Amino acid sequence: MSDEQEIEALIARRGALWLALSALWLEREPREADFARMVREIDASGLTLKELEWVYRLEMSPVMVRYQVSMAGEWRAFDENLLLLRLVRHNRRLGGVRKAVATLFSGLTTMMSRPRFDELVYRLMVARGERPPL
Known part of the structure; x- marks a missing residue:
């Protein structure tokens, strides 16, 4: 598989999910919408809760935390193309020691972002008819 095909496959597999989950790192609290x-995209991806945790912790957080700790950064909204580019670069290098x-x-x-993620997991479990932890 060529580099371009690999990138296209990664974006096809994760792009919509990454963009939906990016709301966890916005300056404002995520809205109901x-x-x-996020719940729709997680369901569409077919991820288990454990897999979702790893997407959050390994695929996204190392890139997204930079927005939160940047004094000059603007994170009321993300440039989706730039965000996908950064996430793709990170994930293509994510192996071995980096992982x-x-x-x-x-x-x-x-x-x-953990409290927001925990709220998302709770909502996801309710939507799936699973019993959320108390």
Whole structure:
């Protein structure tokens, strides 16, 4: 598979999900419509809760946390093309030592968005008819 085909496949597999989940890192709290979109995209992707956790922690957080900690950054909305480019670059390099480091530091990179992610998981479980933890 060529690099271009690999990139296209990655965007086809994850792009819509990544863009929907990016609302977890916005300056404002996600709205009902944001959560509904996230739940739809997660269901469309067929991810389990465990797989969703890894997408959040390893595929997205190392890139997205940079928006949150940047003093000059604008994160009321994201340039979707630039965001996808950064996520694709990160994910194409995510293996071996990089994956281990991302896993090791994922508690730090998810710290600010974790309450929003937990709310999303709760909503997802309710939508799937699963019993959320109390």
